[in-house]
Amino acid sequence: MHYQQSVFLLLLPLMKKILVIYYTQTGQLKSAIDATLKPFENDSNYSIKYLKVEPKVAYPYPWSYTEFFDAFPETVQGVPTELAPFDLDPSEHFDLVFIAYQPWFLSICIPINSFLQTPEVAVLLKNKNVITLIACRNMWLGGQEKMKAHLLRLQANLVGNITFVDKSANLVSLVTVLAFVLKGVKEKFMGIFPKYGVSDKDLSEAHLFGEVIKKHLNAGSYEGQQAELNTLGATNIRGNLLLMEGRGRALFPLYARYITKKGGKGSEERKTRVRIFGIVLPTGILILSPIITILSRLAPILFRKKFQKEIEYYSQNSLR
Numbered sequence: 001m002h003y004q005q006s007v008f009l010l011l012l013p014l015m016k017k018i019l020v021i022y023y024t025q026t027g028q029l030k031s032a033i034d035a036t037l038k039p040f041e042n043d044s045n046y047s048i049k050y051l052k053v054e055p056k057v058a059y060p061y062p063w064s065y066t067e068f069f070d071a072f073p074e075t076v077q078g079v080p081t082e083l084a085p086f087d088l089d090p091s092e093h094f095d096l097v098f099i100a101y102q103p104w105f106l107s108i109c110i111p112i113n114s115f116l117q118t119p120e121v122a123v124l125l126k127n128k129n130v131i132t133l134i135a136c137r138n139m140w141l142g143g144q145e146k147m148k149a150h151l152l153r154l155q156a157n158l159v160g161n162i163t164f165v166d167k168s169a170n171l172v173s174l175v176t177v178l179a180f181v182l183k184g185v186k187e188k189f190m191g192i193f194p195k196y197g198v199s200d201k202d203l204s205e206a207h208l209f210g211e212v213i214k215k216h217l218n219a220g221s222y223e224g225q226q227a228e229l230n231t232l233g234a235t236n237i238r239g240n241l242l243l244m245e246g247r248g249r250a251l252f253p254l255y256a257r258y259i260t261k262k263g264g265k266g267s268e269e270r271k272t273r274v275r276i277f278g279i280v281l282p283t284g285i286l287i288l289s290p291i292i293t294i295l296s297r298l299a300p301i302l303f304r305k306k307f308q309k310e311i312e313y314y315s316q317n318s319l320r
């Protein structure tokens, strides 16, 4: 055996093992993962295994209008879809597990939500330290509440959460996300809108999150980690979006039930209700957005303590 090989084998037990579970449709989330994990790159003290979750039947990109809104009821209701086979030994040890996902309709995207319901995950995540990583438009609070509930059920420890969002005004990113998912246009929609998604600046600074995580992983303690991540901007919470999401999270399950009463995924019978939702949702956001923005400016004055408490709650990792 070569000297280098024997040193490698000797050090193997000291090596920290990281698993990254993720789903990405267009690659935005993978860029955020790579940017965050930069400090681990080419560092032989860590081994990183990537597990890309794929649905058996891929979602279309760009989405057609009907396909996009037809995914709404099952996403909100957490109905799993069949996944492509994945290569995972659930009994393998990992020091740290990342779960990287996008919110869809204020809930966890179907592929990751389906993965969290597999029997393998129950074994894999039990007593594991988990960090969630989200890259989305700007509304992730509802999805993360559902993620916390899953992790609690799976007896995993959520020790960190990092979010990457599109920081444009809400109505601007509403237009650009729809152009992105329905038309496949990311850059300058109609020549006037900004590029959709997470900014290059945020990606270039993401290695700072990785440094914090590396420090805590090495110390074997995650106490204070989220607070440190927060000072670097890991939890993007805006008052107007918090109020807006609250409305959506109350109404979405009702509308999802209204659609599924007519039929299952893709069925002809529910198409009219799906299409109505496809008009009501953007129109609702368009009308509510300015009203809620005004309310969100008043809320910190009128209900200062309650508002502050809400922001603090969503900036930490336990479930109320």
Ligand SMILES: Cc1cc2nc3c(=O)[nH]c(=O)nc-3n(C[C@H](O)[C@H](O)[C@H](O)COP(=O)(O)O)c2cc1C
Binding pocket: 023, 024, 025, 026, 027, 028, 029, 030, 068, 071, 102, 103, 104, 105, 106, 107, 135, 136, 137, 138, 139, 140, 177, 181
């Ligand atoms: C069906 C669907 C629903 C979405 N719903 C939300 C949402 O509720 N909140 C949000 O911030 N982004 C939402 N997005 C945007 C995604 O979070 C994400 O930005 C986009 O899918 C690109 O991610 P990817 O490149 O990693 O696939 C949605 C996207 C899709 C396709």
